[in-house]
Amino acid sequence: MNIPVDARVFALRTAFLAVRQRTEALVSGLSAEDCMVQSMPDASPVKWHLAHVTWFFETFVLEAAVPGFQPFDRQFRMLFNSYYVGVGERMPRPERGMLSRPTLSQVMVYRETVDKQILALLESPICEPRWLELIELGIQHEEQHQELILTDLKHHFWSNPLHPAYRPSPPEPLERVLAPLRYFDYPGGLVDIGYSGRDFAFDNETPTHRVWLQPYSLASRLVSNAEYLEFIRDGGYQRPELWLSDGWEQRCRENWQAPLYCRPTASSKVWEIFTLAGTRTLAPTEPVCHISYYEADAYARWAGARLPTEAEWEHAAGMVWRGGDCDGHFLEGDRLHPAAATGESELPQQMFGETWQWTSSAYLPYPGFHPAPGAVGEYNGKFMINQMVLRGGSCTTPLNHIRPSYRNFFMPGARWQFSGIRLARDIR
Template sequence: MQTIVSSKSELLESYQKVRSHTQYLCEPLEIEDFVVQPVMDVSPLKWHLGHTTWFFETFILKPHMKGYQEFHPKYPILFNSYYISAGDRWSRENRGQLTRPTVNEVFEYRKYVDEHVERFLSGGDINDRIEEVLILGCNHEQQHQELFLYDIKRILGDNPLHPAYRKDEKKVKKVESKAEWLNVDEGIYEIGFEGDGFHFDNEEGRHKVFLHEYQISSGLVTNGEYMEFIKDGGYRNHMLWLSEAWDWVNENQIKAPRYWHQEGEEWWNYTLGGYEQVLEDDPLCHVSYYEADAFARWRGCRLPTEHEWEVACNMYSPNILSETNFVENNQFRPAQTSDFDFFGNVWEWTVSPYVAYPYYNPPEGALGEYNGKFMVNQMVLRGGSFGTSKNHIRSTYRNFFHPHLRWMFSGIRLAKHI
């Protein structure tokens, strides 16, 4: 939701479009796929469906729709994620223990809430605050749509059968592209969101940063480049790794990106389209911050700061092009484009810790817990991925994950000092 809309009909259309896309993502799945939780970081898919519905019920219907009766008195405990102000929560690591409510009952919950939201938007007065929360809820569901894809890939990807999630994806158009270095001069730049469109609170406030002269790659690191890192003993050379990262490599016996498997001299990987040979020219995906940092050192480079990334993006690729690889393209995989790929394809690790900007001012109440409470021990990623909705991303968007995680659609762009 890039712009704040004003009419109830536009709000309703935005809401219905987001909710229907979640249904679209569910279409290829079997009912057994919705209930699995292999690790704590992966939520059962039915939980995503219930949680995004709980958001609208809790923050729109219950406080604002006269006479609204909640669908089930215990659902708030099951589907609240981390909003302490909103009440008790079921523990994250135990979401997969719950066989009830059934998948069908969760879909009934979604239908019930959708009917009431649609009735609410067709009825009484919608003030600015309700509009803001509704648009936040739509963006929140778009975030969970991408998490939904991370999680279904994690659920299916470790299955020895390697079942495809979706076979009707569009064929990827082959594009010839050669990475080069883009120059950015030393100077004082402004970063952070400004304007009237939707943005998350962690993108505020607009502020100045000083940057030394630097170069940033015009393209993403490819699978073929990362194969050379592996072949050169990258995972065995402790000099390339941060101390904590080296412990992680050895304790978990990490030897390649997530979902990669070597068969003889060839590399294969699980994709949402099934088990396939790794394509050398495609952008690298599913690496942790630890791996991204080690690869950059191996190349004699570094990762960009989030400030450098945003300034370079606004300078060289300020607009999102029609060919950009977002979820609407139905490719469901990274694929090289003729643009600089600052947007879409894979989230790009930066060397910046996730902390508050100057002037950061979260809203009061439970929604103030949306971003600020996670500003510790996480690293910023920028740009979106092939699982991101096109109208959800912008150059100021700040994603964040712990440095050891890699089940998300994460890759690498290099930078270096001049």
């Protein structure tokens, strides 16, 4: 069923205003200095995120749709281009923290100016369906950067010796009784994978295709901090037989001894964790978080299990989704820290929210995938190499991005994202 143009314009206008306001609410209370820090090459300054998402609307929508369009500042085209080679020159990612100019206040004026121009376009007779599609992509793109603002800011603040808090008080564990870990069996067979609905989805979620699954079992919840500490105490970080070769080399090179943001206290009896609300005692029942694919894979070997493939995960998640179980913690809940699974359930818990879940699948195109023409086609397709797929979203993911087919992807050594572990097993 086609949505009337007027209704679609109204819905997009509402969504556009909401996403722009939520981004600014996320950075409310941060200083200009907070917004300029770049603690590592993979994490961008908050100010850059604020400008880049605005650049996306200006470059891909306004420049193409508005006759005689004049950009806010021609230099911004290079400064806030991320990786779109087809657009032109780019500021090198590791050097984004050098951009003391433009100032934060200028970036906010830039946002306000582009907001008004997008809203004017939505009310204009020249607003064709193709511009509506790009505005919708821009909204989804900004939601992705809302999550990145929080994950990057967490690394910035953790890198500061003062360990400042983004929120005034640490989130306390919601429950202290952890649900038992068990496995749900799935018979496998020929299953449909990929997005087939009528709402928005990214191109990398399509086309729908069929995959043959061998019978498999999936863990009922995410791996907890207490369970991961057993891996550490059993010498998991000192046993090369558990690790992939590249992972072992990175573990040694970067001296990994525990998940990012976790460390033992002086007595070694209690562990601490840095959160967006500051440092607090590690809760044993909460999901282990901020680990790389290499760590997740090593833990799974140690536990006598493996990581699920993305097709196995999506197949199981689809059943949870149809069952209406999507009660995890997401960006809108403002907890911004993963919570424990409690009680019993007839379906796997924590499939959505809390932490991203590493899969054993490389990030590759689905059969029949074709990127969009032009520079906007660089959005996903160019990264389909040397990365691993994560599924399920996290406590900092906008709820609008939660669906069984959503594919996230990172390099296997990445640890600053809210990433955790769900185990799988073969059924023999």
